[in-house]
Structures are given as structure tokens and as C-alpha cells.
Amino acid sequence: MDADQTTSKEAEASIDLLVIVLDTNPSQHIVRQNPQNLTQILEAVIAFGNAHLMQKAQNKLAVLSCSHHATNFLYPQPRRPVELRQVDGQYEAFSLVEKTVKQQLGSILMNAPRLSSPCESLLAGSMSMALCYISRLQRNVPPGVKMHSRILVLTGSNECASQYMTYMNVFFTAQKLDIVIDTCALDKTLSLLQQGCDITSGQFLKVTQLDGLLQYLLWVFLPAPQMRNKLVLPPPPKVDYRASCFCHRELIDIGYVCSVCLSVFCKYSPICTTCHTIFKSPGPLPVKGKKKKKTDKQM
Amino acid sequence: MAEDEHEDQKEYRWETGYEKTWEAIKDDEDGLLDGAIAEIIQKAKRQRLAQKAKQNRLGMMRHLFIVLDCSESMSVPDLKPTRLRCTVKLLEVFIEEFFDQNPISQLGIIALKAKRAEKVTDLTGTSRVHLKALESLANVSLTSEPSLQNGLDLALKTLKVVPPHASREIVVIIGSLTTCDPVDINLTIDELKKEGIRCSVISLSAEIRVARYLTQQTMGTFGAVLDDAHFRDQLMSQVDPPPAAKTQHNSLIRMGFPHTKSEVEGKDAPLSMCMCHIENLEEPSELSTTGHHCPQCNSKYCELPVECQSCGLTLVSAPHLARSYHHLFPVPNFEELPFESMPASAGSSDQDRDGGIRDCYACAKALGPVADKSVFKCSFCKQFFCTDCDIFIHETLHACVGCNTIPGVDGLVYQQTTKPGEDDAHPGSSKQRVQFGI
DSSP states (O other), X not given: OHHHHHHHHHHHTEEEEXXXXXXXXXXXXXXXXXXXXXXXXXXXXXXXXXXXXXXXXTOEEEEEEEOSSOEEEEEOOTTSOOOOOOOTTOOHHHHHHHHXXXXXXXXXXXXXXXXXXXXXXXXXXXXXXHHHHHHHHHHTSOTTOEEEEEEEEEEOSOOOGGGHHHHHHHHHHHHHTTOEEEEEESSSOOHHHHHHHHHTTOOEEEOSXXXXXXXXXXXXXXXXXXXXXXXXXXXXXXXXXXXXXXXXXXBOSEEEEETTTOOEESSOOSBOTTTOOBOSOOOSSOOOHHHHHHHHHHO | OHHHHHHHHHHGGGGGGGTTHHHHOOOOTTSOOHHHHHHHHHHHHHHHHHHOOOOSSBOOSEEXXXXXXXXXXGGOTTSSSOHHHHHHHHHHHHHHHHHHHOTTOEEEEEEEETTEEEEEEEEESOHHHHHHHHHHHTTOOOOSOOOHHHHHHHHHHHHHTSOTTSEEEEEEEEOOSOOOOSSOHHHHHHHHHHHTOEEEEEESSSOOHHXXXXXXXXXXXXXXXXXXXXXXXXXXXXXSOXXXXXXXXXXXXXXXXXXXXXXXXTEEXXXXXXXXXXXXXXXXXXXBSOOEEOTXXXXXXXXXXXXXXXXXXXXXXXXXXXXXXXXXXXXXXXXXXXXXXXXXXXXXXXXXXXXXXXXXXXXXXXXXXXXXXXXXXXXXXXXXXXXXXXXXXXXXXXSOXXXXXXXXXXXXXXXXXXXXXXXXXXXXXXXXXXXXXO
């Protein structure tokens, strides 16, 4: 009896927060292929979110949509309560999630500017917004209560190197705050998000069959990170942490790093193209007679 | 000298900060103090942010020695429980933070015991060694006086041979008001100045003339602590990389980016031992298939960053380098505005929103005129943020949420920060963002 009470108290004293970042960009390959896919993804996400809420009364959920023009909160929406009536005996909180998410997404898609050409989803930005939201809830947690947070990213987009810095900042912030980042790739393998999952010890999964999305979600992403090591989950992918040089964008094994701005180059050059620093000591440069004269003149 | 006095006079301006503090607290119409108190808290939070100076070129590769006083004066219980224990506790936090923010830097600890200087840990890039050493330092017997000169000399001897592209620093934490030196300390100070080693001093008791002179000569900072919170702030300000010294040589450093070998010719990688633990008797190295292999000599390491023991190549992974980019491309400070100036529809695309409700763009917190007297606006994306998000974005996240979620704004930020002539370190940043490939 006592043991029961303590475990239940422990469970009560911890909150699991799940923030789902859903890519709703219409230029995703899978959406363009078949617009019905988005509906299917949405249904799966709602069911998954409800499954998370069902596990414990203290669990919390937030859903963000990352569209081509903006990032918005789909749930919760404390400002605009949806009219609720019990349907088919479903628990009100679950139908609230479903109604709010659908209504919000509907109004966002209706108001969105028309897309002339495919554009990238700013997923890194949406994740940074999720982090701000998590850190706000974290600040307001009553003393004695623990909150475990995680972010699940569902996307079918490609990732873009231009967001590299934001991604990295997001990953390191998440690592610092003990937030796990999970990624469910719907279309392509995403090496940046793979790194993020590895840094924050989250799960990365590339879904091969969209029909079984809910099944995948419930299997891989529903269990809390603390109990995942007891389960049989897909093995972690091999993450390539090699750097790419700034000059040719090729993955390199050995390179030269500027001591001022830490840019990576594959060959020695007397001036840094990023910060325009002139390097004084041409130490490792294989100097031949003619070459040396040239560099001397430049200096 | 005249300059000195001028600065000293300025010093006591802090006292004015305590004038009429009761007048700052005014109750609102309902007779409540909440609003006024919230404002004071907000101001204090903002102060540290504003103090962060903008720097162009930073000494990103730091070689830092912590010189810690272990003399009798460290047993004084004015910092709880004693000066030494308080310092050790704070240093633990500092070391973690230091390596988190300066991933390819090195740190060493020197203890000043009974007029002698003793190197506790050599310059290394892993926090584990230092934390272990600190644990044992907490229990040393505290006797006699310290010798500042001996400590500086020992640090100087080691830092002299460090490659010239690195930024070399010494942070002295001293509790004693006196120092017992073998010869004239000015000789050491001149030598430090000549070598371009930046010395900072944190005094746990009071301002010491020779320590202040040392910091002035070597471009460091001096601080005397008021209490443990102030001590913590002083120590944490050393975490951010300092501006690059003039004497620092810029150069390209050869580095290796190891990759994990999981398969060799279609088979699983053979079992091997890592080089980092091979000579460590307490934690012998284990046979395993995973690890990072030096691309030059193929020796294996279980942790990065590390300097290869057999060929001397610095081994890092790309995210390690990325970890310190935020120092070079900081988020520009937000503009502080009164709550009233925030348009009601800001932060949301909803049109049917009723008038008086305003949300923080990043965390969707409902802002009210009482709790949030001032809001913060990013001058690039024109979004409004609450105080907490402002601090979170600048101190932890290092990326503006608005600029990164609204397409089109993103590139703009980096173009605008690169006004010609304003700062040198930035011209390539927008280009750099594009160039970062994987």
C-alpha cells in the first residue's frame, strides 16, 4: 500500500510535456503528390496527441504548425474556446484537442498567402518557438514538481543548409535544458535533424509507409524517453559529424580552421574568406621559393 | 596616474544606486505593490544583458589558468560555509559552463598553498579531470599566506609555450589581502604584459592595489565580490570569450574531423581500445567497436574534442565548432518599449481577435499591462516578446524566434548587421549561413 502511494505520488509530481511540431507546408513532396496525405497525417497526430494525454492526467500537449508563411500554435488555444458537446461518449479533453487543432489549421490554411513556387519550411524557427514555450512552462512549474519535455518533429520537407546555425542553436539549447528532440521523417532522411536527435538522445525514424504512420508514432515516440532503453526500438542511425569546408562544401577528414571565426577550409589560404583575417604565420604551407615571395608582398 | 584617480572617483557612483530606493516602489490604484516589484525584477534581469558589449574579433581558442588562493584567509566564513568551499562549488559550475561555451579551449588550475604555487591540473580540454581535482582541493589544509607572484610565474611559464594563435588568460581568485613574493612583482607584471596574457582578478575580501594594477596593465577585469551571488556573476562573466588580443597571431589551424568506423569492408569494425584510457589504471580502456578514429594515424578516442596523442592533430566534430558560432553572430539587442505601444494584433495572424489582448510572439504568453510593463521588439522582424523570452533568446537560444519563423526576414537580419565599416567580423555572415553545408 505504502509503496503504491509513493509511486503514484512520484508520478503525480512529474509532468510530461509533448510539443509536436507539424510541418504543414503545402510544397512538401508527399502533400503535392496526394493532398489527402495531409489529412491522414493530421488524424494520426491528433490520435497520437490524445494517446499521450491519456497516459497520465498531468501530461500536457502542445501542437505547432510550421507552414510556408508562419508558425502558429494549433493547440492549446486558451483564448478561443471551441464549443464542446460530448460526442459518442468521447472524453471532452480529447475532442477539444481534435476540434481546436482542426479549426486552427483550417483557418491558417484559408488565410495563407498563395504559394507560387515551392519553398522551404522554417522548421528550425518553429523548434525555437517550441523551446520558448517549453521554457515558459518550465518557469511556472510549482516547486517539487518535475517536468520532462520533448519535441517531436514531423516533416516531409527537405532541410536547408541556410538554417544550419539556427538548428545548431536549437539543439544545444535543448541539450542544456534536457529536452529530447525526436524526429519522424515522412519523406527523406534528414541529416541535420539526425544530428539533433543524437545530440539530445532522441529517436530518429524515417517512415517507409505513410499508411502506418499512427502505428509508427505509437510504437517509437509514445513511450517516455526514460523507459525507451527497455524497449526494442529501431537502432540509432550512423550520424556523420564530419565538417564540410566552406570553399567547396565537401565533407573533409582533415581541414584548416580559422582561429578567429572557426570557418573550415580544405586547403591552406593566406586570407580567411569569412572574416577577412590575414594569417600571419604560413606555418604548414609548403613554401617554395616563388610562392614565398608572393605572400611576402601581400603582407 | 591621473587617469587612475579619475576612474577611482567614478567607482563610487555605485553608491548612488542605493539612494531613495523606497521611492522606486509605488503602489498602483488598488494599493498593490505587485506591479512595481515586477518592474524592478525585470530591470535587474535586463541589466546583465545590456552590459554585454559587442565584440568583433574574439579569442575563441582560449588557454586559461585559474589561480586559486588556498591560504589561511580562504577559511573565513563570510561566504558560506567558507570562502574556499563556496569558491569550489562555483568553480564546478564555471568549468562546466566554460567548456560548454568554449568547446575547443583548454583550462588548468593552480593552487597557491603556503607561499608556493602548485599546479593542480595541467591545461586540458576535458572537464572531468578538473572536477575531480576540485573535489580534492575542497579538503586541503589552509595555512599561511599565498604568493601571487609565484602563481603568476607558474602560469606564465606554461602559457609561454602555447601556440600564439590562442588567447591566453589567467583568472586569479584571491581571498588574502597580502601576498608574500620572492622578488618585485612588477617584473612579473611587465613580463605578462609583454606576452599579452590577459589577467583578471576576483578578490573575495577587498580591492587590492597590486591586483588592480595587474589587471589594468594586462587588459583584464578586476572585481571584489559583495556576496556569493555577486561572486557567481563575476566568475560567469569570464565564460564569454574576450576580444582577441592585439598580439594574438591569426592562423589557420589544422584539425581532424574523425568519423565513427562501424564497418570495415562489409564486416563489423574490429574490437579496439581507445587511446585516452590506455594508460589510466583506474579506468582501464575497454574493448569496443565504437569510437572516433583519428583520420591521420587511425588511433581511437572515446571522447571529442581531444588532441591526438600519437600525431598531435586536434580532433573535433563539426557541432563542436558550431557551438561557439553564437559568440560571433549574436542576436542584436531588442528594443524596449512600453506595453501600450504594442499593437493588439501583434504576434498573431488572427483578425477576429478582441482588442485588448496581446501575446508574446515566442511563448504565446498573454501579456498584461500590470505584469509586463515593458515589452521587447526585434527591430528586424518587428515582433514583440516578453521579458523572459527576451532573456531566453539572448542568453540561451541565441536565435531570434521571429526572424527564423517568418520567411524573408531571415536573410534581412544578417544583411543589415553588415553595414560596411561597422564591424569587421560580420561581412561574411550571410554568406556563411549559406555556405554551411552538411
